[in-house]
Amino acid sequence: MTRVAAIDCGTNSIRLLVADGETQGERVILNDLTRQMRIVRLGQGVDRTGRLAPEAIERTLAAVREYKRMIDNLGATDIRFVSTSAMRDAENRQDFIEPVNELLGVYPEVVPGTEEAALSFAGAASSVHAYDRGKVLVVDIGGGSTEMVVGTLGKGVDAAYSADMGSVRVTEKFFAGCASDQPIPDGVQAQASEWIDARLDEAEEAVDFSSVRGVVGVAGTITTIAAHALGLASYQPEKIDGAFLSHADTDASVRFMLEQPLAVKAALGFMPEGRADVIAGGALIWKRVMDRVTLRCENTNHPIAGAHVSEHDILDGIALSMLARR
Incomplete structure (x- = not known):
């Protein structure tokens, strides 16, 4: 077995997976030793300023120091640190990259959106067998x-697109001025939806939604929506992984996230600290994506009934990429 440590540093959270890789036939299986997630909001204000805020850098470095101790305790020496949207957009990224290298001995890789999408697909494909x-x-x-990737499980990616829209970006652009104790106003939702739809128009130049026979949603926004749809009192990955969300499930949970006060969402047992204030933005993206894909599939006479949810995503893809190099 080979032990690897994968770190995914995104706009809102930083996550760690330490796992052993085991070959079973043609597949590589990850045996998790630990999975960790911290909400650090590294991308705070980047969409507006083009720079990483000093306080956001320090929050994230504090999590990296914590992860360093875990990695050392578990004896993993092969580390890959992948940074995504916020780092691609930040002109002062070196202010973060250099301290991370000093702590971990590896440089964060600022991967292009297409590679981020491929890693997400590889991670999801490692666990979803519904299609x-x-x-x-x-x-x-x-x-x-938001990464959108079309491919065949077990074979690989056919097309991928990374759209510059995410839960933090939508929240900062459209919802930041909304009262936290009131529903997101219909007019603001409409403006955000129009903007999201324009990003989806761009995505469809690269990715053919009408060609798919199923949808798999990964990462925190979608797994949190799944936790609500499943009626969970606490976050239970084993129940979320592989769950199926009908269109009605998605619509009801998205409506809840858009209409309920921030305090109500923050008090939910499955809501990670630091996600409640941006979940509405991510939820609206999920609904607009599902509405678009559903329409395209209906127009080609193979309707889809909803989407499956996977707990396995880019973090697993990073770990698998390390094992593939060996």
């Missing part, structure tokens, strides 16, 4: 970007 035939769309909604 053994036909193409599937994997949707990864992050804080600053």
Whole structure:
């Protein structure tokens, strides 16, 4: 077995996976030793300023120091640190990259959106077996970007697109001025939806939604929506992983996230600290994506009934990429 440590540093959260890789036939299986997630909001204000805020850098470095101790305790020496949307957009990224290298001995890789999308697909494909035939769309909604990848499970990616829209970006652009104890006004929702739809128009130039036979949603926005749809009192990955969300499930949970006061959402047992204030933005993206894909599939006479949810995503893809190099 080979032990690896994968770190995914996004706009809203930083996550760690330490796992052993085991080959079973043609597949590589990850045996988790630890999975960790911290909400650090590295991308705070980046969409507006183009720079990483000093306080956001320090929050994230504090999490990196914590992860360093875990990695050392578990004896993992092979580390890959992947940074995504916020780092791609920040002109002062070196202010973060250099301290991380000093702590971990590796440089954070600021990967292009297409590679981020491919890693997300590889992670989802490692665990979802509901679509053994036909193409599937994997949707990864992050804080600053949304990856949409069409491919065949077990075979690989056909097309991918990374859209500059995420839960933090939508929140800062449209919802920041809304009262936290009131529903997001219909007019503001309409403005945000129009903006999201324009990003989806761009995505469809690269990715054919009509070709897919199923949808898999990954990452925190979608797994949190799934927790609500499943009626969970606390976050239970084993129940969320592989769950199926009908269109009605998605619509009801998205409506809840858009209409309920921040205090109500923050008090939910499954809501991670630091996600409640941006979940409405991510939820609206998820609804607009599902509405668009559903329409395209209906127009080609193979309707889809909803989407599956996976707990496995870019973090697993990073770990698998390390094992593939060996």
